Amino acid sequence: MTDWTSLFSRHVSTLVERYTEGLALAGYHGVLIPAGAPDRRFQDDQDFPFWGNPFFRQWVPSRGAPESMLVFVPGETVQLVHYQPRDYWHVAPEPAESFWSNAQEIKVINSPDQLRGCLPQDLSSFALLGYEDGRFSSWGLGAVNPPELMHYLTWMRAYKTPYEQACMREANRIAAHAHQAAVDAFHEGLSEFDIHLRYLAASRHRECELPYGNIVALNEHGAVLHYDDYDREPPAERRAFLIDAGASFRNYHADITRTYAAGKGDFADMVERMNAEQLGIIDDIQVGMSYGELHDVMHRRIAGILSDFDIVRLPAETIYDRGYTRTFFPHGLGHLIGLQTHDVGGWLTGSDGAQVGRHPDYPALRLQRTIEADMLFTIEPGLYFINQLLSEHEGCADFNWPRIESLKPFGGIRIEDTVLVRDGGTENLTRSFLTLKH
Structure with a gap:
């Protein structure tokens, strides 16, 4: 109690x-x-x-x-x-x-x-x-x-008190329960709109009480990073489901993303691999390291996925060196979270207001601070098939275009947990209540 x-x-x-x-x-x-x-x-x-x-x-x-x-x-x-x-x-x-x-x-x-x-x-x-x-x-x-x-x-504000940590655990519990209701609705064949309604009912939230607008994306809609259109009718074929949705408890927020495949196959295997890599990068977290460094290591992990699944026809190290991972993983690894979903202060270097500015290689990265105990942030790697970004490499022989075309209808993958840093390791607030199950 x-x-x-x-x-x-x-x-x-x-x-x-x-x-x-x-x-x-x-x-x-x-x-x-x-x-x-x-x-x-x-x-x-x-x-x-x-x-x-x-x-x-x-x-x-x-x-x-x-x-x-x-x-x-x-x-x-x-x-x-x-x-x-x-x-x-x-x-x-x-x-x-x-x-x-x-x-x-x-x-x-x-x-x-x-x-x-x-x-x-x-x-x-x-x-x-x-x-x-x-x-x-x-x-x-x-x-x-x-x-x-x-x-x-x-x-x-980046250093959360035990009270704040407890509030965020409860927010994750609420959101995890609603996520399970949403994935059940996906497997029942419901539309994006009806999955969203199922989520609201399970979370006991009104839309205006959510920490941010739910992202409920079926199939290729998963390639739109902040998709919030909600088709009212289900698609003719269910291939994939990406849900990024949170909950609030006493003003503190949860932010959880999961991706599911409708059936077995390459995309399902990629989801499982991303799940393993996401847990692996969480295991890499250490007090004293830069979050920007962690983000860079995640790009090396993404390069391994692109190589192993023959999406880019190169060794992982070469994929990383040529910057190809940025086409498939264009957003940051995560952000501070608490009173706001994207909590403030991610670029600060001290309490005097000095900050590092936008990352030269990863401009979408919201968090670049040194990792310290009592910080709470998200870890949310992604891999997407986005036409606008892929078109910048049109004709590049390094890309396996037939393979990419076969995966575009699945949209993309994102898996997100909230992590509390401790002196002796981390506590995954999300996985305490929700694992990746198909």
Whole structure:
């Protein structure tokens, strides 16, 4: 049984330490963190689904608390100004749950107009982190999103507390259950749209609660990296299924991808090989190595697949040296994950904001930091048959074009897990709940 009260209390203590140090470095007395407010559609009376400020969501495990604000001053009790409207048109945000309410002093307001009166009178030494709302311009704030503080807190977000790790385990459990429902639907012959609906039902999520739009791709649609079109009718022939779909738990996310073949054959064998290589690259993870180095090693593994399956008629080392793997594996090996699916800070080299910039050989790589304990990131190698990229090598004798044409109708392969780094190894949060089964 998870002791959420204890975990959250320790989590808040860690945040207090980080914010105290960050404010001292940046030279501010305190910080205001607004949850944010819903955005109104153009020429409409409806709002877009609300998605709160990640700095706020790290402190407040609520599904949504628009118009609320967290106030932190080192040495003082953390204060949450919680907006609870008296509104018979909508359901108000849920009240604070017992496991986290004791870690904060909570003031309830019934109107956003009451917010300013709950804050310190003099805000000239306060920084605000979050959405730049015009209402705040008259408050006399010291700064809005000051870079020194933003850089420090963004850097520290890569190191997940035990509470955050527990939330992400639960998110992976939920997503894994829904993935199994989706693959069952695939084998039943359902359409992309109906597989997606089956996933939503199993995850108990509405679409607006998902961490990102589900990718549900049958056959050649698996070659579109962020495919989200969802055919309403099933294809005449089922060949392959790629699903990249996640779930959320208390503001923390899961991001899982699996690929399945409809039957035995070369593509099914390639999926099994990719599964082995994905687990192999996870075994290669070591504290102190660069994630960019890990990505490069994965390209060598992809080169082995291309050679062994006679997709490129060259030895693996030559395929790697000539850069051919980039045609079949054009995205990064993975990314930081947590409060955001693609969590921030992947290119930073320190808490001062310095960063490495786009990788010269792998421009789509989102994560280049040195791997350290308590980091959580995804490992998601892929191999695709993308017409646009293959056309750049048209006529190249190194490519086995008949073989490639026979594999194009299957789209591509991606297998993705979330990995927690520990001093003595790694914990695969995804494989605890979902293995690759056909």
